[in-house]
Amino acid sequence: MNAETANACRMVNVYLYTRYERFWHWLQSGLVVILLVTGFETHGRLELLGFKRAYEIHNYTGLFWLIAFAFFVFWVFTTGEWRQYVPTTRKLVAVVRYYLFGIFRGEPHPVPKRKEAKHNPLQRLVYLGLAAVLLPIQMASGFLYWSYNSWPAWGLGWLSLPVVAAVHLAGAFAILSFLVVHLYMITTGHSLTAHTRAMICGWEEIEEREAVEDWEVKTRRTPA
Amino acid sequence: MPVPARMLWLPAAALFGLAGIVAASASDPGPGAAPTAPGRDMAQQATRGPQRWITSDHSKHEILKQPFASGPEVTRACLSCHTEAASQIHRTIHWTWVDPASPPEKPMGKGALTVNNYCVSIHSNEPRCTSCHIGYGWKDKTFDFSDPAKVDCLVCHERTGTYKKFPAGAGNPAAKPTVFPGDGKTYEPPDWNRVAQSVGRPTRDNCGACHFYGGGGDAVKHGDLDSSMHKPNRSLDVHMGVDGKNFDCTRCHTTRAHQVAGRIYATPAATERTPLTRDDLTPRITCESCHTATPHRPGVKANDHTDKVACQSCHIPEFARVLPTKMRWDWSTAGRMKEGKPYKEKGPLGFPVYDTQKGDFIWEKNVRPAYFWYNGTIDAISLKDPIDPTRRVAINWPVGSPADVNSRIAPFKVHEGKQPYDTVHKTLLVPHLFGPPGSEAYWQKYDWRAALESGMKQAGLPFSGEFDFVETTYVFPTTHMVAPKERSVACNECHTRENGRMAGIAGVYLPGRDGNRVIEVLGWATVLGSLAGVLVHGIGRAVSRRRKEG
Numbered sequence: 190m191n192a193e194t195a196n197a198c199r200m201v202n203v204y205l206y207t208r209y210e211r212f213w214h215w216l217q218s219g220l221v222v223i224l225l226v227t228g229f230e231t232h233g234r235l236e237l238l239g240f241k242r243a244y245e246i247h248n249y250t251g252l253f254w255l256i257a258f259a260f261f262v263f264w265v266f267t268t269g270e271w272r273q274y275v276p277t278t279r280k281l282v283a284v285v286r287y288y289l290f291g292i293f294r295g296e297p298h299p300v301p302k303r304k305e306a307k308h309n310p311l312q313r314l315v316y317l318g319l320a321a322v323l324l325p326i327q328m329a330s331g332f333l334y335w336s337y338n339s340w341p342a343w344g345l346g347w348l349s350l351p352v353v354a355a356v357h358l359a360g361a362f363a364i365l366s367f368l369v370v371h372l373y374m375i376t377t378g379h380s381l382t383a384h385t386r387a388m389i390c391g392w393e394e395i396e397e398r399e400a401v402e403d404w405e406v407k408t409r410r411t412p413a
Numbered sequence: 414m415p416v417p418a419r420m421l422w423l424p425a426a427a428l429f430g431l432a433g434i435v436a437a438s439a440s441d442p443g444p445g446a447a448p449t450a451p452g453r454d455m456a457q458q459a460t461r462g463p464q465r466w467i468t469s470d471h472s473k474h475e476i477l478k479q480p481f482a483s484g485p486e487v488t489r490a491c492l493s494c495h496t497e498a499a500s501q502i503h504r505t506i507h508w509t510w511v512d513p514a515s516p517p518e519k520p521m522g523k524g525a526l527t528v529n530n531y532c533v534s535i536h537s538n539e540p541r542c543t544s545c546h547i548g549y550g551w552k553d554k555t556f557d558f559s560d561p562a563k564v565d566c567l568v569c570h571e572r573t574g575t576y577k578k579f580p581a582g583a584g585n586p587a588a589k590p591t592v593f594p595g596d597g598k599t600y601e602p603p604d605w606n607r608v609a610q611s612v613g614r615p616t617r618d619n620c621g622a623c624h625f626y627g628g629g630g631d632a633v634k635h636g637d638l639d640s641s642m643h644k645p646n647r648s649l650d651v652h653m654g655v656d657g658k659n660f661d662c663t664r665c666h667t668t669r670a671h672q673v674a675g676r677i678y679a680t681p682a683a684t685e686r687t688p689l690t691r692d693d694l695t696p697r698i699t700c701e702s703c704h705t706a707t708p709h710r711p712g713v714k715a716n717d718h719t720d721k722v723a724c725q726s727c728h729i730p731e732f733a734r735v736l737p738t739k740m741r742w743d744w745s746t747a748g749r750m751k752e753g754k755p756y757k758e759k760g761p762l763g764f765p766v767y768d769t770q771k772g773d774f775i776w777e778k779n780v781r782p783a784y785f786w787y788n789g790t791i792d793a794i795s796l797k798d799p800i801d802p803t804r805r806v807a808i809n810w811p812v813g814s815p816a817d818v819n820s821r822i823a824p825f826k827v828h829e830g831k832q833p834y835d836t837v838h839k840t841l842l843v844p845h846l847f848g849p850p851g852s853e854a855y856w857q858k859y860d861w862r863a864a865l866e867s868g869m870k871q872a873g874l875p876f877s878g879e880f881d882f883v884e885t886t887y888v889f890p891t892t893h894m895v896a897p898k899e900r901s902v903a904c905n906e907c908h909t910r911e912n913g914r915m916a917g918i919a920g921v922y923l924p925g926r927d928g929n930r931v932i933e934v935l936g937w938a939t940v941l942g943s944l945a946g947v948l949v950h951g952i953g954r955a956v957s958r959r960r961k962e963g
Binding site for chain 1: 714717720903904905908909910922924925926927928929932933935936937939940942943944946947950951953954957958961
């Protein structure tokens with residue numbers, strides 16, 4: 190099948206991302222960039238704002254993120270959006286295959302986006318890892334790092350600052366490397382900017398295809 | 414498709430959120446609007462209070478109007494009212510030059526066998542060194558330390574500024590106008606009645622008469638104490654500045670029964686960090702006495718530093734900020750003559766860099782201190798302790814460790830020396846430097862062996878006759894010349910990878926200086942790997958697309 194002609198004639202506009210999702214995405218991306226820049230400056234690898242300012246901005250931004258993240262967690266669970274993150278192996282290999290080979294041959298994406306299934310199996314894994322593991326680790330280690338002077342009072346005197354700092358640094362590298370890949374992956378829509386546009390206004394043009402398969406749907410399946 | 418207008422608030426909200434964060438981080442309110450730091454408020458309250466006054470005018474005392482011919486006569490007059498003063502003085506280090514708290518088996522002080530890398534030791538050199546003793550006549554070992562009349566009340570208490578001890582008079586002022594060859598100045602005998610009637614609490618000039626000129630000259634020794642501290646401005650010393658708080662030394666060096674608060678060799682100035690709010694009679698010798706342990710505004714990170722970092726480390730950015738101080742003294746080059754005569758050579762800072770009597774000097778101004786873990790104790794070797802001449806010998810050193818809760822990272826002046834040692838006994842040696850013509854003194858005969866022989870003999874110590882010169886260090890804690898807060902050390906002078914002030918400090922994780930090497934390498938490898946991966950992938954996509962189009 191010719192991808193170009195497919196794009197030209199069989200696209201539909203789908204409202205993919207709600208207002209809060211988009212707000213959260215851009216807020217979080219801003220926070221991540223600020224935290225990366227100020228974090229690496231605090232780590233002595235950059236000179237931009239000066240240590241003091243970088244350190245202060247890093248701390249306030251981190252604390253702000255921690256609070257904002259609590260709202261995100263609330264949203265994820267109250268809206269049932271958490272189901273978008275339930276990991277699956279179905280078609281996982283197909284998606285990996287697509288990005289390794291199919292994409293160069295102009296094949297269609299094996300698991301196109303749908304309102305009810307925004308994440309393909311690979312994304313599910315990555316975003317679950319991010320939202321449930323990497324970011325919480327980063328926030329916890331950052332919070333501990335920040336509260337270093339209170340450790341003895343909190344009964345955490347046994348903690349080691351070099352270890353907490355190392356965990357936090359490892360997390361920073363993981364996030365930075367996610368950011369690199371993520372920034373690239375948003376160009377892999379049907380056009381270079383399709384994904385970005387969707388994240389700004391909520392609507393994305395996607396290929397019209399048969400209905401979403403049952404296993405992909407995020408809502409609870411009611412027994413017939 | 415067009416972006417619906419109602420969606421525009423989203424990016425706007427995000428922007429507002431970020432602006433809020435940045436604003437919050439810049440919470441430093443400008444001057445004027447700023448609430449002052451609690452530690453400043455506390456200190457200002459602690460130093461406000463009533464002016465001190467006295468109930469006696471010493472110029473009206475008949476006993477001080479009698480004719481005096483010598484210091485001891487004045488002292489007897491003082492003691493006729495201040496009956497306990499001499500016995501109090503006799504127990505202080507100002508009198509004994511030995512730390513009263515040091516153990517008898519290891520007495521510390523110039524009066525014992527403690528040495529430095531300036532003129533090394535007072536033994537055999539008393540008449541010169543003891544011109545800074547608060548007594549009259551300590552010219553050799555025979556001095557009677559129990560004689561009340563030998564106490565020099567005037568040097569600490571007279572307030573005319575005219576009382577001068579003769580620099581080589583064993584603590585006595587000149588009996589008749591006398592020229593001191595060392596500085597070429599004429600020393601006049603005191604106007605005894607005038608100085609005796611002027612007495613009061615010690616001023617900066619009284620303490621400074623000795624402590625600003627330690628090591629035989631202005632600014633030689635401490636680096637944070639020199640003649641610029643007679644009348645410092647606020648930017649040199651925020652507490653003592655005549656345009657600021659105008660403190661005398663005794664404002665912090667509070668005194669009980671003539672015992673002046675302060676560190677004495679291995680005895681810390683304070684063992685407890687007691688603020689005045691907990692004990693209003695506590696000595697004011699520590700910063701925390703007045704400023705408390707969390708002196709900065711709430712939320713200021715510096716408050717979190719006070720468990721590891723001494724106040725002085727940030728608040729004294731450099732020492733010797735007005736006058737240069739001596740940083741190195743190399744005795745091994747002494748004795749060179751110019752046309753058969755001793756000579757001096759001045760350096761770019763206006764201070765001698767060579768002196769036939771003393772060797773080579775290095776002077777430095779605006780010196781960044783060295784930093785060490787320090788619990789208030791400075792230990793030292795004595796003339797009896799064996800040294801390892803193959804390495805630089807630390808004559809004294811700050812005691813402390815990162816594991817000790819009473820230790821802080823504190824600033825120091827480190828003075829380097831190169832001085833004589835016994836190559837057989839492996840001990841430091843006492844040179845007999847000062848003496849009358851015809852004596853064995855080095856400054857008379859310029860004969861090291863004779864001078865060392867004589868010095869060690871008078872110190873009561875063995876000398877093999879074989880000597881050489883060894884590199885040494887001597888540390889002084891840097892605690893005066895506290896700069897105004899706007900001149901304190903910036904965060905990035907320590908939190909940096911290159912040449913930071915804390916480069917030599919172990920036992921603490923310092924963000925911006927330290928990092929985990931393994932994670933660092935793996936981390937950058939992952940990031941660069943990701944970058945390479947997406948680049949290759951992107952190129953692949955572009956190529957395949959072109960091929961299809963072509």
